Amino acid sequence: MQPAPEQSPHHAYPDHWEADVVLRDGGTARIRPITTDDAERLVSFYEQVSDESKYYRFFAPYPRLSDRDVHRFTHHDYVDRVGLAVTIGGEFIATVRYDRIDERGRPASAPADEAEVAFLVQDAHQGRGVASALLEHIAAVARERGIRRFAAEVLPANTKMIKVFRDAGYTQQRSFEDGSVHLTLDLEPTAESLAVQRGREQRAEARSVQRLLAPGSVAVIGVGRTPGGVGRTVLHNLLGAGFTGRTYAVNRAFAAGLATVDGVPAHRSIGEIGEPVDLAVVAVPADRVPEAVADCGEHGVQGLVVLSAGYAEWGAEGRERQRELVRQARSYGMRIIGPNAFGLINNAETVRLNASLAPEPPAPGRIGLFTQSGAIGIALLSGLYRRGAGLSTFISAGNRADISGNDFLQYWYEDPDTDVALLYLESLGNPRKFTRLARRTAAVKPVVVVKGARHSGSTPPGHAVPISRIPDATVSALMRQAGVIRVDTVTEMVDAGLLLADQPLPAGPRVAILGNSESLGLLTYDACLAEGLRPRPPLDLTTAATPRDFMNALAEALADDGCDSVVVTAIPWVGEDGEAEAGDGEVLAAALHTAAAAGPAKPVAVVHVEIGGLAEALAAATSTVAQPRPAPPPAPAARTGTTTPPDPGPAPAAPLTSAPGTRIGRIPAYPAAERAVRALAETVRYAQWRRQAAVPGKVPEFLDDTIDESGAAELIDTLLGPDPDPRGRPLAHEEARELLGRYGITVRPTLPAPDPDAAVAAAARLGYPVALKTTAPHLRHRADLGGVRLDLANETALRRAYGELTDLLGKPAELRPVVQAMAPRGVDTVVRATIDPAAGAVLSFGLAGAPSELLGDTAHRLVPATDRDAAELIRSIRAAPVLFGWRGAAPVDTASLEELLLRVSRLVDDHPEVVSIALEPVVVATQGLTVLGATVRLSPPPPRTDLGPRRLPNY
Numbered sequence: 001m002q003p004a005p006e007q008s009p010h011h012a013y014p015d016h017w018e019a020d021v022v023l024r025d026g027g028t029a030r031i032r033p034i035t036t037d038d039a040e041r042l043v044s045f046y047e048q049v050s051d052e053s054k055y056y057r058f059f060a061p062y063p064r065l066s067d068r069d070v071h072r073f074t075h076h077d078y079v080d081r082v083g084l085a086v087t088i089g090g091e092f093i094a095t096v097r098y099d100r101i102d103e104r105g106r107p108a109s110a111p112a113d114e115a116e117v118a119f120l121v122q123d124a125h126q127g128r129g130v131a132s133a134l135l136e137h138i139a140a141v142a143r144e145r146g147i148r149r150f151a152a153e154v155l156p157a158n159t160k161m162i163k164v165f166r167d168a169g170y171t172q173q174r175s176f177e178d179g180s181v182h183l184t185l186d187l188e189p190t191a192e193s194l195a196v197q198r199g200r201e202q203r204a205e206a207r208s209v210q211r212l213l214a215p216g217s218v219a220v221i222g223v224g225r226t227p228g229g230v231g232r233t234v235l236h237n238l239l240g241a242g243f244t245g246r247t248y249a250v251n252r253a254f255a256a257g258l259a260t261v262d263g264v265p266a267h268r269s270i271g272e273i274g275e276p277v278d279l280a281v282v283a284v285p286a287d288r289v290p291e292a293v294a295d296c297g298e299h300g301v302q303g304l305v306v307l308s309a310g311y312a313e314w315g316a317e318g319r320e321r322q323r324e325l326v327r328q329a330r331s332y333g334m335r336i337i338g339p340n341a342f343g344l345i346n347n348a349e350t351v352r353l354n355a356s357l358a359p360e361p362p363a364p365g366r367i368g369l370f371t372q373s374g375a376i377g378i379a380l381l382s383g384l385y386r387r388g389a390g391l392s393t394f395i396s397a398g399n400r401a402d403i404s405g406n407d408f409l410q411y412w413y414e415d416p417d418t419d420v421a422l423l424y425l426e427s428l429g430n431p432r433k434f435t436r437l438a439r440r441t442a443a444v445k446p447v448v449v450v451k452g453a454r455h456s457g458s459t460p461p462g463h464a465v466p467i468s469r470i471p472d473a474t475v476s477a478l479m480r481q482a483g484v485i486r487v488d489t490v491t492e493m494v495d496a497g498l499l500l501a502d503q504p505l506p507a508g509p510r511v512a513i514l515g516n517s518e519s520l521g522l523l524t525y526d527a528c529l530a531e532g533l534r535p536r537p538p539l540d541l542t543t544a545a546t547p548r549d550f551m552n553a554l555a556e557a558l559a560d561d562g563c564d565s566v567v568v569t570a571i572p573w574v575g576e577d578g579e580a581e582a583g584d585g586e587v588l589a590a591a592l593h594t595a596a597a598a599g600p601a602k603p604v605a606v607v608h609v610e611i612g613g614l615a616e617a618l619a620a621a622t623s624t625v626a627q628p629r630p631a632p633p634p635a636p637a638a639r640t641g642t643t644t645p646p647d648p649g650p651a652p653a654a655p656l657t658s659a660p661g662t663r664i665g666r667i668p669a670y671p672a673a674e675r676a677v678r679a680l681a682e683t684v685r686y687a688q689w690r691r692q693a694a695v696p697g698k699v700p701e702f703l704d705d706t707i708d709e710s711g712a713a714e715l716i717d718t719l720l721g722p723d724p725d726p727r728g729r730p731l732a733h734e735e736a737r738e739l740l741g742r743y744g745i746t747v748r749p750t751l752p753a754p755d756p757d758a759a760v761a762a763a764a765r766l767g768y769p770v771a772l773k774t775t776a777p778h779l780r781h782r783a784d785l786g787g788v789r790l791d792l793a794n795e796t797a798l799r800r801a802y803g804e805l806t807d808l809l810g811k812p813a814e815l816r817p818v819v820q821a822m823a824p825r826g827v828d829t830v831v832r833a834t835i836d837p838a839a840g841a842v843l844s845f846g847l848a849g850a851p852s853e854l855l856g857d858t859a860h861r862l863v864p865a866t867d868r869d870a871a872e873l874i875r876s877i878r879a880a881p882v883l884f885g886w887r888g889a890a891p892v893d894t895a896s897l898e899e900l901l902l903r904v905s906r907l908v909d910d911h912p913e914v915v916s917i918a919l920e921p922v923v924v925a926t927q928g929l930t931v932l933g934a935t936v937r938l939s940p941p942p943p944r945t946d947l948g949p950r951r952l953p954n955y
Contacts (some may be wrong), residue, residue: 011078017141019951020330024129024200026207027302027333028952029093031137034083038092039070041085045092050123056158057120059180073097079145080115084138086130088333089297094121096134098142101151113148114184119161129200131164136197136949139170139187150185169193189947198436201950202410208335209403209411212303213346213393215278216245218355219270219301221292222283222308223249223261230307231283233357234343235262241345241354241361248273250280270295278302281343281355286310286321289339290328297332304329305355306338312399313340323954326401330952337403342374342396348417356396365390366501368418370408372400373452376424376490383494388619388666389501392417402952404429409437412445419445420500422493426452429953431475431839435482435862442483443693446500446686449484450493451475474842477860477876481869483689485682495679498668503603505687508564511680512557514539514550515569517609524567524607524673531681536563543571551591558599565603565684567676568592572611585614592618592667603683605676606669615669697868700902706744707903709910715739716913720938728915728939736936743907745900745919747934753817756802760795762819769793769822772801774815787815791822823932826925827882827892831901833863833908835915835941841908843873843901848921851879865905870898883924892924900929912941 018032034042046054046065054062065073073095076083080100085092098115117138121130142150154161162181165172169192170185218238222231231251238247239262249261250270258266267273270280270292280296282289286308296304311322322339329336337344343356347364354361357374358381367384369391371377377396384391392415397403405423412418421441428434428451438447451472479486485500487493511533513524521538528535539557541549550568557566570588588611596604608614670676719735731739737747751766753759763770774787787809789801802817809815828848835841841863846852859876861869874880874894885891900922908914916937923930 014078014141017084017137019137019949020954021133021137021950022201022204022208022335022952023133023333024127024204024207026204026209026211026335027088027128028208028330028335029130029133029333030087030331031084031134032087033078034074034076034085034095034097036074038074038085041087041090041092042070042073042095045095045122046120048122048124049120053120053123053126056155056161057118059153059155082138082141082145084134084141086125086134087331088125089331092122093125094119094130094134096120096131096138098138098147098150100147113146114151115142115147115149117150117152119164126160129204131161132168132200133950135164135168139185140949143187148187150183150187152183152185154181154183155179156181167196169196194947197950202413204950205407205410206414208303209407212279212305212335212337212344212403213353213411214348214351215302215353217248217275217277218243218245218279218281218353219248219250219267219273219277220281220283220355221250221270221296223251223266225251225254225261229283230357231281232262234281234283234307234355235264237343237354237356237358237361239264242352243354244350244352245278246275248277270299270301273299276300279305279355281305281307282338283307286318286339289325293325293328293332293334297329297334301332301334303334304336304338305341305343306336306398307341307343307357308338309340311339311401322399322401326954329402335402337395338398339401340374341398342371342377344396345391345394347391347393356394358394360385362394363388363390365392366417366419367391367422367497368408368412368415368420369394369422370405371396371424372398372405372426373424374398376452380422380424380490380494383490384497387494387498387668388616389494389498400427400429406430406434406437409434409441409447413437413441420497421445421447422449422497423447424450424452424490424493428475431478431836435478435839438479438484439482439693442686443690446496446683447484448493448496448500448682449479449486450488450490451479451486473856473858474836474839474844474860478839478842478862480689481861483686483693485686487682491675492678495668495670495675496682498666499603499605499679499683500686502666503605503668503683504601505690506564506603506680506684507687509533509684510562510564511535512539512560512563512566513537513569514541514553514557514566515571515607516541516543516545516550517569517571520569520571520607520609520673524569524677527674527677528567528681531677533677533681533684538569547588547591550588551595554592554595554604555599558595558602558604563602565605565680567605567607567673567680569607569673570611570614571609585611586617589614589617589620589667596667603680604667605680606667607673607676608669608671618667618669620666692868697866699864699866699906702744702903702906704744707906708742712739712742712907712911715742716911716938720913720940724938724940726940728937731936731938733934736934739914739936740907740917740931740934743903745903745907745931745934747919747931748820748823750818750820750933753802753819754812756799759798759802759817759819763792763795763798766819766821770798771820771822772798772805772817773820774805774809774817776815820932823923823930824925824928826923826929828921828923829883829897830918830920831904831922832919833904833914833917835908835912841905841912843869843905843908845873845901846877847879847882851877863905864909865902867898867902870901870905873901874898890926893927893929894924896929897922897924900931913938915939915941 014033020028020030022028083097086094096119098117100112100115119131165183169190173184175182220231220235223235224232235249247264249264249266252268254266254268260266270277280301282292282304284292289308310318312319345356346353360382362381362385369380374396405425412421441447476486485496487496511528513521513535515521518540521540525535525538541553557563733750740747751762753762769791772789792798792801806812830846830848830852832844842860843863843865844858844860846858851857857878859873861873874897883892883894904917918935919931920933
């Protein structure tokens, strides 16, 4: 090991190594580099470590650190010697240090790539996942400094540390030498290490949410002495919900001797309570919040709900106050909902927590609801309340400075009380992570999202997270790929949530329609066709139908193997006395429930017109059936030569699990056919995604010799040069052709034609017939302006076209004409791939020209794309029938097109320096395809935050 010289002045303090992390138990801690100012903290920390832990660290009794030790452990050059500390409340609870191993005989210009690493964790904090988090961060630091391996010596009795290394997922070797276990870890991330990291992230973040939702005690800070006000309202709601834990009222203005407020113990500070407090609801003016947070942190409060306003929604000064609030809370290990929050609700019978300002508390149910807006939260709660829906949990995060929708996706993923997750989002702080979490959650339960602020292009006032600049169409496509049900309005969110929460998923798109109104049935039929469902002709029961007629018809429809779901339409019926029996909704509801409970598990929705009490009665009853949900049939195999896009291929059936007990109850009722059918269509599409997700596609290996990954890497390094421009550089035509060729993508050669003679010479090289095209940016791909002349069969035709082109559009120097050999006739398409800093690499496809440029008919998928993604990409655009034989035309070679998409995906996935590719046009013929144009841009790769160590965002 190298001696420890003084800290090098050439390496400044690396503040980008600082990070807030969530530990295994849900608390937070800060990881940062150790500095020369940390001597006292280090000594104090070491004094609190047990003798046994010290022995494990130094292999001998080591009761105290010498001055030399303190100097050595606090002086680092941040390259060959690095120390990190984990802090809570500013004090050390753990440290890690690496020292680069000096390999004798190596050239001075070649630094060693192995380092010795050692950890020390305070005994009181062992078992919280501190060492695991530290290992992730010190490994990332080491990789940044050119270290590829860690070596560690561990005593055999130190089983906890051995387990930390063993469970990290890195490639490792172990041996027993001189009475200790010698471990060597390869620090290159692996699929296993990434899976371990994300699994720990999920458990830690879910636990941090659980600590907020299920506290054993709650203190409301800012309870007024008189009725009214925010604090007093929250206290009233806590008591009204029957919170099962202890409740305290806190206000520093309380008079000495005041015992209770509304029967709740009253205190002037958290410190005066004298008992543990798990959750604090802060409802004091913003300038008094820091004092309250410090009081909470110093007395062990685990989490905060900050209702106070006056933060980022008030401008620059408020934004800085908000950042300081987050820093202060995390320094004590606390997480925050808010500020400017509306509160949270947990309807679990064992908790019954209503720490919110909700005027109409929701009933218990199976829906989890997250919203960034208090106003939207009120609207959603009211809508669900009116329609009899129940919630498991509700969170209104306000400015969302800390706890986010991602955290609640982590929690809901395994929450047995939540079957459907509803999220109203106005910003995506980490689209890449959101997509990953949403896809995993959607594989087990529906995720419904309304994305606000889609077109404003600005962040709503107060939001900590800036709005992503990804086009909204791309966001929508990526959500669909992840299985998220994207709806446009909160009304549609409630409509879909009601159906998903209490009805089973449909096995397919076949819909039976029955009811006592022919007109309402026809409206429902038309709505089904518009949504891509397959409705059967409506069954008209006539206006004389009784509730028993409805029950029998519904039972028959549910028993029919040719039906996957049922829509019941109902208008008030006429009784025997000739008067409309508009008040007999309860009778009809009972009849429908009876039929639904007795039949196979299929979703049922009701469209009603002014039937009093029907919606309430349908929402009130809940029954359970014992029949298992039938497995959906296999998706039909792909066909060609049809007028509609075929399915991407056979998808083996996979059973779809419903909520525990497969409940058939709370049949959702809708006041309009279009709303019911839209909700049903979203459910059908989600069920289809679930079936496909059960058997995911594959990323092809391309085992032939058409892909030269290492050769492409060398070429990219050469093109970027030793000192690449951070803005990147576009490749020349021949450079782009060469790079694409390394991945088996052939671009038809193009030769410049600055004058007629050069055009003729180029045609002679390429062979007639040829095309003459302008490449001026304003004319590129604009055949409608006369900038493209095709099928020029000889020199005479070429010279004539050249003259016409220049006479019509301008001088050759302005037009930049080129000559290209003709390609077989086909459909012009465009293939693109771009690196978005937030979402990652995105693969796009559309038809060239107006369909994609004017109408926005473009499909998107995240990279790396699977074979199924490529097939769906082609088939998901609205103009897809053009590729499959529209109006009698011969279908094109979509297999070649899918292969091209997969090769482009592989190229950008292998080489993040390729920040954009555009292949346009790609002419797809009945056999094969031709890439006529290609533009490629290289740039130093953007950082991959999703591959780094776990850390909380700092907004």
